[in-house]
Amino acid sequence: MRAVWCGFALGVIWLQRQAALPGIGGWWACVAAGCVALGVAVWGLRGDGTGVACEREAADGRGFGHEFSREGWRAFRVRRVVGWSAVWCAAFSVGFGYAAMRAQTRLAVSLPHAWEGRDIEVVGSIKGLPTHGDKGERFLFDVETNDARLAAFPRVIQLAWISRDVPAPRLEPGERWRLTVRLKRPHGNANFGVRDAEANLLARNVRATGYVSAPERARHLVGHARGFAVLVDRWRAALRARIDSVLAAAPHRGIVMALAIGAQDQVSPADWQLMRGTGTSHLVAISGLHIGFVAGLAGWLAAAVWRRSGWLGRHWPLRLPAQLVGVTLGTMFAALHAALAGFNVPAQRALWMAALVALAFVGGRQLARSTVLAWALGLVLLVDPWAVVSAGFWLSFCAVGAILFAMSGRPRRRGAQASRDDPDEEGSGARTWWQGLRATLARRLRALVERLRSAAHVQYAVTVALAPLTAYWFAQIPLVGPLANAFAIPWVSALVTPTVLAGVALPAPLDALAWRAAHALLDGLVAGLQLFSGPRWSLWWLPQPHAWALASAALGALWCLAPRGWPLRWAAPLTWLPLLLPSADGALAEPSGAFRLTALDIGQGTSVLVQTAHHALLFDTGPGPESTHAGERVVVPFLQAQGVTTLDTLMISHADSDHAGGAPAVLEAIEVRQLVAALEPDHALWPMATQHGAQTLPCVAGQRWQWDGVEFTVLWPDAGALTGKPNDHCCVLRVSTLPTRASTNAPRYTALLTADIEASTERALLARDRDLLRAQVLVVPHHGSKTSSTEPFLDSIDPSIALFQVGYENRFHHPNAGVFARYVARHIELARSDRDGAVRVDVDPVAPGEDGAALELERYRDTQRRYWKEQ
Template sequence: MERFSFGVLAAAMLALWLEQLPPVIPLAILFCAALLCWRHTALYCGALAYLLSLSLQFAWQMQSVQQIVAEHSTEVCGQVVSLPRQFVESSRFILQLSDDCAEKQQIGAGGRLELRWYANAGEILPAIKAGQHWRLPVLIKPVRGLANPGSPWREANALVDGVLAVATVSSATGARLLQDTPSVRQQLADQFADCCLQYAAYPLWLALTIGERPFSAELWQGVQHAGLAHLLSISGMHIALLFALCLMFKPLLAQLGLREPWRSLSLWSLALGAAWFYAALAGFAVPTLRAVLTLSVVVLLRLLWHRASIWQFSWLVSACLLLLWPFLLLSFSFWLSAAALAVLALLEWQHPQQPGIPALLRRFLLFQCGFSLLLLPIGLLLFQGIAPFALWVNLLVLPLMTILGIPLLLLLFGIMCLGFSVAPWCWQLLDALYWPLLWLLDWAGQADGWWSLPALPWQNALLLLPALLLFWCCRGRWQLAAAALWLPISLPILLSDTAHDVSDAPLQLHILDVGQGSAAVLQQGDAALVIDLGPAYGPVSATRQVLLPFLRYQGIRQLDYVLISHDDSDHSGDWPTLRARYPSAQLVSDIRRLAPRFHCTDLPKQWRGVRLQAIRAGSYRPEPANEDSCALLLDTGHHRVLLPGDIGAREDALAASTGPVDVLVLGHHGSKTASSLRFLQALQPKLALVSSGYQNQFGHPAPETRARLSLLQIPLLNTADSGYIRLDLSDTTVRYQLFRPRRFARWLENSVTDAETVVANE
């Protein structure tokens, strides 16, 4: 069984690097042939079993996606399986497809749709509840997330969660509520909100009980900076904690007169049932489902009196999860949990439990330090950064939450679930208990609590692990060897934080993937200049969801200027949110309601050696529209880059003010009314970029614009296809890198060359 488990894990690692998944039929034949010689080929059987499971499930997923997306405009039936996120003008929820519509077969039944319902003018959306069955007319699109460094991989997450496509309700009049039976989870969530919504700690309580995280942007930033995301979401730790609390009822069962083996059977069944109920309350999110499946294997082995070492158990559980759920290889949390389980096994072997309170405290400190150090390479590899507060914050908060905070919350919530009333003073005392955690998260959110290391090669992160293992597990001369190994690997990490002090830091222009909108960042070291903030409407804010995480990921601490080209929501974004994070940033714009002090042309003529020219093609307007956009010309001495905003009809005046350029960001997202043939001939760009949404309703970039670029042999890069685009402007040639093709799992993303060179103007 160990060899079989090794084969499964090895195949999962290999699958991350495959260009294409192997076909199902040859894999099945090889697997059947390997079974005939199981004794000698268990390793190969495990590898083939995983690849076969992955290929089969991926083929079914892609077939269902193609069928349902081909419908485009259709009616779907299903059950709401998530707690809806209700806003004033929209609602978002997950719909699990089912054959509720008797008149036609539901394509992709059993799969899920990520649904969005927008209210028309004067329309009031119905109250969507989890558990309801709906028949809805929808427009369907494939899942396509924004691809930026430091942002979630939406396509991979959709595979893990079983989401087939994204759908938008096309007509409220055609929607039909087939069955109005809210789920138990929805009823408990409503009951919890009625009694506890007014308490400051309610968002944390909701995250720890129902699995929903209605965190503000400031609170979520504090959670990330403090390294407490694992504590404030229902995960394996919380499931295991509840499981352990249930095992404490063993003396009670003994007093009831139960004898072995019935006492152990009842105790383990009770604990496992409570764990499954807790996971159900969290909506069977990926971490919770993974945790209860692991505990189920533990209980099964216990009841069968099968003894296995923690190493054997770790390999077996990981292999079983991957076979049942092969898309877990795309989940960062799975690999983090697998690494944490391995670290736990190592620490348990090195520091066995001893009696006494001092020994217990010493063991807790050693485990926390060991986890923080030994998981450091995995965190660097997966998240390209470090939360420096994580170690001591966990040492302060984890005992308080584990011993008091979470058990008391689960106790009060359990009493409420059983139908009993909880006195208000109980919730008030619990709120006071959580006050230090809230204060700590608020402080961490305002502090510079994230060390971003995006330039660290992944090989360096992996090579840190052997050095840490030698240092932690060995003594004497082996620790000296670990220090010698650590120094050349960690030196780039130690020096990376001082890169912003170097005057010759590379100059880069980042074109962010914000969908149908525009946002760009000119960066040198830890300082930057931002041009446009991306779209913001309703609950969607690219400023908060894309731009701010990117600035943090890049380690940008100093934001000097923010230029907003004109007053359209796909460019003007969410300035108050950005200003709250960078209060010293100066906003330069013609939009008077946002920038009463500085006009467009007040932008400095130079920034860190780059000549800046802000150009207003028309006359000044306090609420500038498309043609009044403030264009920006960047001149590094080697390269000239033009960002024209949404200018179209006034392109001739703009061209007269700029002259030839090396790189052109197409105006108005590549609209057919912009980037005329005469304009392109006047600028003579060697490379054109466009920021547009995937399958956007406007058809940008327009076929006419593509034809003009093709006629002049100007290559075009589109964020809808390539994701985020980085231009390196420090060299004599313009080098660009595309983000989307550089991800793992090439079989999920199209493989495209990730770096090209364009000859600069002489």
Template sequence: MAADLLGRSVREAAKNYLDLWFVVAWLSGIACQQLLPQPVAVEPCLLMASLLCLGIWWLWPRSSALVVVLALLLTSLLGLLRAGWTAENVVESRLDSSLNRARCIIQGQVASIDSQTESITRFLLSVEQAQCLDRGQQSSQPNIDKVRLAWYRPDQAVALGERWSMQVVLKRPHGMANPGLFDYSLWLAQRGVGATGYVASGQKPDKLAEPAGPAGFVSVDLLRGYLAARLTEVLAGHPQTAVIRALALGDRSGLDPQSREQMQLSGTSHLLAVSGLHIGLIGSFVWALFSYCWRLYPRGMLWVPAPIAGAPAGWLAAGAYALLSGFALPAQRSLIMFSVAVLAVILRREVFSRRSFLLAMVLVTLWQPLALLQPGFWLSFGALAVIAWALVGRPPASGWLHYGFAVVRVQTVIWIGLLPLGLYFFQSYSVVSLPANLVAIPVITLLVLPLALLGTLLMVVNELAGGAVLLLAAQLSDLLWSYLQWLVDLGESAKPGLFPRLRVDSLLQLLVTALGALWLAAPRGVPARGLGLLCLLPLVIHTDGEGSAGHVGEFDLVVHDVGQGLALTITTANHVLVYDVGARFSERFDVGRDIVAQSLLRRGRSHIDRLVISHADNDHAGGLSGLLEQLSVGQIITGTPEQLQQVVVSGCSEQDWEWDGVAFHLFNVVNSSGGSDNDRSCLLRVGGAQGVLVPGDISGSAERQLLAERYRGGDGQQLSATVLLVPHHGSRFSSTPGWLDAIDPQIAVVSSGYANRFNHPHVDVVTRYRQRSIRFLDTADVGAVTIHFNDQGVIDWWSARGAKPRYWH
């Protein structure tokens, strides 16, 4: 009896939530493609889809359960096919690797500007024509739609919508691959970028068209460029000009690193990314305004109700704002979600329903399957789900006081509900996010954003009136900025002592903590809501990541993928050593801060016992200041102490020590004080002959000098190692035959940049290693390399790209 009742309940639940199962099947199919190294083959999938359709036709209506199962499989297969089509486009639209570092003449229109300073401008160019010369001087026309370019020391300003002809050096899209960190290759694929490169210095770029006035608009990008230039001119250097441009036009190129950092620390970065909050607000405002005006026309009310009459106007306003903001992926996603709400009203269906929610998810992923991999996708739909869950059964707020309490409660619920997701994607949280957003969201959405858009539109008609409105918006933004800075200062002073460090490292941990957050934020009537706190305990109870050394005699070596540079970490059970910190590429990207520090924090390591800087070149020491901002360091040692006077450092004198049963030996080339900075590099040997040797950037002459001093009488125990870091990134004048024979490694790891201008590692060097049957790993090809040494000297290794190969890599 009980079993029958349980079975009936399960069948009823499955039937009532059938739409949910179909959406899960669709998303599962899309997710499968994102886990594959290549686009899925179309023909087998079509054959399987045909067989499933035949099965459904044959079984209908005799076996409804089997029909549902086959229909779910078919839905998942259709999702796989849709994502496979996008994957094929991503692969086919990329520059061929034979054209890496080729010089090309391209002509196109500026689609967006990522950053613009006196020293460098980074922008996206929509390609109209392209002509390249490959290494054999053969001319070709690559099939690329967009290129992301860097213009170093530009002598001209770049504006949105301008058309340029320029000589550039291009290469295939490629990003650094480090586990759990930002995937630049994926970001480029989501933006449709087919090549990256820089403006060559040999030929001056030629501007083909200037931004015109209102009578000369030929594209949305040109309109945005014109409005951005006028807005900047009207505000005349106001400190909030970049914020107003970001809100009104989606142009964030003017935001300085300090402003970006302040928004990140206050948890308000989402407010300057045009997304659902902004587009929904503008669409809803015009919708409400048009509906109100429609009510003043009684005859029209007899034919069409005011909410339905106002829906198309609201949708057009939302679409216009999405286009004006650059129509980036967050804006596309938000417009689709708003379109579902408009459609529900027109069809007289419930707007805030499960089916509307699920339909929006399907349409967003149908439009752009790669949206599934965006944090914004999950945060947007997660916020809607949390709000709906928390407000179930609650009556609408009445009166200003009740409305204020409702706003505070909703914002608190969103903060709690999205905390696990935010930690999973970004591995950090803002301790002042809740009070910051309680003030910033209404100020931005109800005051600054409407005034910014109104002023921008008025500016075209009447510059004086538009300027006055824009100035008011900028002043309000300035007051908000002061409040946010006060909160950030308060949070930074309180965080070390009052707030624990929270982490979400795995999907299982995410599911458990998300369940706890939803339980805690549950509506009235759900029993024991306070027990949701127990499910949040994994946020503060951490374990080291996979492969972390946890026993005496064991250690992990991680050679980070940092491009043309070097940064590696060695962790024992209780200690951390960092050797080199990579380059500082710009104020927005610092290897020490954004790769080395974040990688250690993800593994629960917040203190570095010893930091070794081989020498002071930027590709080895540039990330030092960024690393020191994030982590505490016990001792800094370098081979060129006179060149690192901004910190207290020690010279690279020969020394030995032991951590957790692991032997360390630090030394340098004898009598190298008068040599080159490369040959003054500190050398590090860990784990003895069964461990690793890190020789920095020493040259062939330094190798021979080391062999003469330390490799006496055929006794190679002073230098031999199982793993060797290839000297000087695989330079042609390093890794001499005698050196390789003396070290006798099993694995060699070289840290180099993809298609770098130095041609590292040199083909002759690679040949030397392979002739000796040494496994050769290049971070440019395999990503970050992790090698685990146990107390028996046996090693295991894996790479970022090898462990998780993806088609966009």
């Protein structure tokens, strides 16, 4: 079954990498391949039991036995290899087809484009745990009816209830409401190296997102939704409310809540930053480690009580073995704990493994650990084929696989054998009391040392195995992670988690005592982790690796963890060197004279990264906490995935929140050497940048500098006080290649970044120098607003490529239809972030692309196409 489940998993994983779902021809090919593979498997494995018997006889030196000759035996072994390979192929076809069928069923239900942005009245119930915030409520809504009368209306939608004049009500799971909402199709920001939001929506079966458009018309209906999931969610919500009341202002209240019910939305940014920097953020979630530890503890306690039932005048072990009771109750506790966690992927993995071990024990069988892991892998993907797009899936299964692989070559000495080898324990009948005590202490000490060695080896295996995945998913490797985890794992697992769960089980007011004690233990944990997180070198930032670099590092991890005697184990770290190469999205090939411009998809706002061979400039940072958190959620992860750990210049064009809102997040996470901005002198960003060690200066026309054969020139605003509205004094930046020594007459290639300038500023720039405005690449002014992109301005620039940074179905209706038509009429190559995702333009006059052009345009949704992505 290991081969079957592993082949099934590979098929599911392969489907999630496809740009489109299979058509009729693809389905027939899949069915044909599966049938052929199944036939080959039956042929190859026919008589497999006889072959195994012959193999055992040959290993025992008794010849080949039966009717097999040596040549026949070789042929039989070849047939077995072919047969098991065919089993993999058949299981692969089944996994691929199953995942494709589930995907087609789920994608068949979606909101029609015609109903986007229109008021729709829906009736349904609150699904899962709503997220409470200062700005309102975010929640999933299970739709029962809709007034659009659409047969294929999405069953689950994601909504925001924004507090405006009247605060949003406190929503609870299972409540039934009648709401007027405005929806759009499940669309997420699409950027190189940043997690795919649309895949997450598909995995949760969210087929539309939106907000409550008419809160005054909302009606709370009588009754509640029913079902086991609703009961669990209501229980989790009650626990969350109780923890809130007990630890209202406590700094680590969010961690207690995360360990109790799996909800991480209340964990403070300071705690997240500390745990990510020390590689211990996995402890915030209810992981498989917690479930396994607590379930084992519960099973041990249940078995211990059952064995001592004689104290109560009962003899339960005579009717039912204590081991069976312990295993059964431990598995039930694991299921309960997984339900509290919301059945995340690590919790599912731990639950399936515990259930399989329990079933095997009840049935009197013993399963290999690799078989248990393979069954858990298959069952997780059978329930949720989209689990493979989450980091938790890979980190959880790879961690357990690494532990099993690393420990497979470390046989443990049994206690009896250790006793026989101990000279102090020989002649036990003649020992004195002191000699017996000394022998017992020595034995306990050896056992403790062996456990510490095993724990250290496990931690080493997990660290080595997960390092490549950590670099891929998080663009970082915490160098202090092994030491921090060696302290944090036992602290959280043995002390904090049981104390939190004691609070879950105990009635009031005892639960409050347990949660306060857990918070006091967390104070000690945070104090210890701060000791590890002090040095700057403790966190190693790496660019997101190429696929082949990731494969090379994974092979090196297996090489390192191989049993002793494996050849050239010392050379395994050499396979990790490709992780140090530039990001998977490539880098500038030429040392000078070229630049790359990447317009990020951050919704409604602007953020553009300009890179030369050795320098980087970020022009605006997108919205911040006041809107979509794009600076923290998109810009910073993108920079880290590209390997940009230092910005030579951060340029903030003006104070509007969709341009400057994400700047604090960038300053916190990325080293910024210089802030250039068109901001009022009393703006909060000036002291914040100084506090983070950045030089500051205002953005003024005439500023000019060169990096790696590329010239940067500020064209606007003029020196002096910033008057008028912010759009009137936006920074306008011109980026242009310089002539090389080999060709001083070569054409210059220019990009123009115009922020939110409007017609008046365009006329002022035209009056100064029209030739200075000519550019091949234009970041469209003011997101294509009707107040910008005048005809004379476009004629003077004469761009070949124009980039619109706009939000999907944004409320400003950018770009304006008439303005967009001006660009279309000029036959300009157009790219829009709402349709194309992030857009990258490589400008390289020295080494032009395959078509001979010095400009190369890449749209994220074209090159990183997946079947679920909106386009």
